Amino acid sequence: MRERTKGRPGPEQASELTTNRLSIYLRCLDHLSGAGVRTISSQSLAAQFGLNAAQIRKDLTWFGEFGVRGVGYSVDGLAAHLRQILGLGDPIRIAVIGAGNLGQALADYPGFPRDGFVPVALFDRAAAKIGKHSRGGVPIYHMKRLPAIVRKEGIRIALVAVPAPSAQQVANAAVAAGLRAILNFAPGTVSVPPGVKVKNVDLTVSLEGLAYHLANAAHAKTQ
Amino acid sequence: MRERTKGRPGPEQASELTTNRLSIYLRCLDHLSGAGVRTISSQSLAAQFGLNAAQIRKDLTWFGEFGVRGVGYSVDGLAAHLRQILGLGDPIRIAVIGAGNLGQALADYPGFPRDGFVPVALFDRAAAKIGKHSRGGVPIYHMKRLPAIVRKEGIRIALVAVPAPSAQQVANAAVAAGLRAILNFAPGTVSVPPGVKVKNVDLTVSLEGLAYHLANAAHAKTQ
DNA sequence: CTGTGTGAACCCCTTCACAGCG
DNA sequence: CGCTGTGAAGGGGTTCACACAG
Numbered sequence: 001m002r003e004r005t006k007g008r009p010g011p012e013q014a015s016e017l018t019t020n021r022l023s024i025y026l027r028c029l030d031h032l033s034g035a036g037v038r039t040i041s042s043q044s045l046a047a048q049f050g051l052n053a054a055q056i057r058k059d060l061t062w063f064g065e066f067g068v069r070g071v072g073y074s075v076d077g078l079a080a081h082l083r084q085i086l087g088l089g090d091p092i093r094i095a096v097i098g099a100g101n102l103g104q105a106l107a108d109y110p111g112f113p114r115d116g117f118v119p120v121a122l123f124d125r126a127a128a129k130i131g132k133h134s135r136g137g138v139p140i141y142h143m144k145r146l147p148a149i150v151r152k153e154g155i156r157i158a159l160v161a162v163p164a165p166s167a168q169q170v171a172n173a174a175v176a177a178g179l180r181a182i183l184n185f186a187p188g189t190v191s192v193p194p195g196v197k198v199k200n201v202d203l204t205v206s207l208e209g210l211a212y213h214l215a216n217a218a219h220a221k222t223q
Numbered sequence: 224m225r226e227r228t229k230g231r232p233g234p235e236q237a238s239e240l241t242t243n244r245l246s247i248y249l250r251c252l253d254h255l256s257g258a259g260v261r262t263i264s265s266q267s268l269a270a271q272f273g274l275n276a277a278q279i280r281k282d283l284t285w286f287g288e289f290g291v292r293g294v295g296y297s298v299d300g301l302a303a304h305l306r307q308i309l310g311l312g313d314p315i316r317i318a319v320i321g322a323g324n325l326g327q328a329l330a331d332y333p334g335f336p337r338d339g340f341v342p343v344a345l346f347d348r349a350a351a352k353i354g355k356h357s358r359g360g361v362p363i364y365h366m367k368r369l370p371a372i373v374r375k376e377g378i379r380i381a382l383v384a385v386p387a388p389s390a391q392q393v394a395n396a397a398v399a400a401g402l403r404a405i406l407n408f409a410p411g412t413v414s415v416p417p418g419v420k421v422k423n424v425d426l427t428v429s430l431e432g433l434a435y436h437l438a439n440a441a442h443a444k445t446q
Numbered sequence: 447c448t449g450t451g452t453g454a455a456c457c458c459c460t461t462c463a464c465a466g467c468g
Numbered sequence: 469c470g471c472t473g474t475g476a477a478g479g480g481g482t483t484c485a486c487a488c489a490g
Contacts (some may be wrong), residue, residue: 055460293490
């Protein structure tokens with residue numbers, strides 16, 4: 001907050017809920033851009049995608065003033081701003097640790113490259129898999145080569161798709177290899193040193209939440 | 224404790240954040256039970272797993288009084304209560320719609336049966352896949368057979384693992400087949416009628432959140 | 447004396463409402 | 469006149485602190 005001028009809040013104060021929504025806004029804008037829409041108001045953006053107009057404006061305020069009063073936002077212009085805020089300039093190279101069914105499916109998932117995340121390496125400990133490739137052509141390396149490959153390939157994010165008991169040590173290895181961002185698919189929590197960010201995709205929690213809904217459907221709300 | 228007096232809040236008021244945490248508590252308790260722990264206080268449960276003791280107690284309060292003052296909670300007893308609250312009595316049969324790499328990996332994911340969710344069917348529209356099985360032996364049916372198989376197999380939850388453009392119509396089909404709980408892996412939102420619950424696993428939002436962290440790591444918090 | 451259950455305080459996020467700019 | 473940017477109000481969720489049960 002030192003060099004920040006008083007008026008502008010600055011990115012370091014935006015909550016994770018806000019930044020998650022930026023991804024959603026970006027997706028909506030790309031959609032609109034593909035449909036040829038050039039300009040949009042927070043109002044109609046909210047109406048079309050089930051969002052809240054005031055929240056869109058407030059979320060954006062943390063990072064600057066991107067709109068034109070009386071008009072709205074430039075679809076392509078705002079999308080470019082959001083990409084810059086989210087650090088999506090060049091494609092981001094990612095690795096998948098754990099070359100089981102799930103790991104290989106993630107490495108070959110076509111949605112990732114489309115969104116600017118390129119899987120360039122799989123890692124595993126099973127000798128039988130080392131040196132092979134996923135169906136989509138992502139090479140499988142031994143875990144011990146993680147630091148070297150991370151450096152050589154410019155990998156920035158690790159996806160952890162190993163059984164729960166191995167998740168912590170795999171995360172440790174990722175951190176030791178210099179990675180600062182981990183997407184963890186293993187159930188449970190992994191702890192990491194300050195400065196490293198972990199996001200969890202906890203399928204058990206999601207499914208049990210649905211089970212709860214089924215068990216209490218009589219009075220539950222929809223969403 | 225007896226019946227529903229006005230004092231007891233009741234399950235219909237617990238928020239989704241609370242019920243998600245119940246899953247986590249259950250996982251911790253199973254861990255402790257496996258380690259032979261018979262009794263635990265909210266205090267030490269919180270300390271061991273990085274939770275907040277007051278929050279654990281408050282979360283549980285929505286559903287009853289499960290603890291013993293001065294002692295704590297019975298590990299197995301509380302786990303049994305949570306399982307009942309979450310509707311985890313018998314194994315819950317699930318279907319995966321979309322027999323691509325991701326869909327098949329989900330159908331064969333060993334963590335699901337372990338947690339009481341049994342994939343019994345895959346669905347797809349590609350003629351080449353119909354009649355085959357996943358590596359793990361889950362049969363692949365044509366989408367048009369969804370209603371019949373759902374009924375015959377007692378399927379309760381659909382996992383949607385199809386490309387984004389098909390997600391909405393697949394969700395519609397799932398609802399039409401009588402399903403009331405959907406776990407959606409396709410990017411974007413699907414809308415469903417009241418009474419149907421959708422949870423989204425949005426990998427793009429997660430990855431872009433990590434990208435944001437990488438771009439702003441200088442002042443970002445750890446977790 | 448220990449640890450639960452719980453009102454109250456606190457804090458953050460969401461939503462409202464409007465001043466003011468284009 | 470329309471829509472953004474934004475202080476203020478509102479609503480929830482989290483954390484505190486303590487009465488009280490065992």
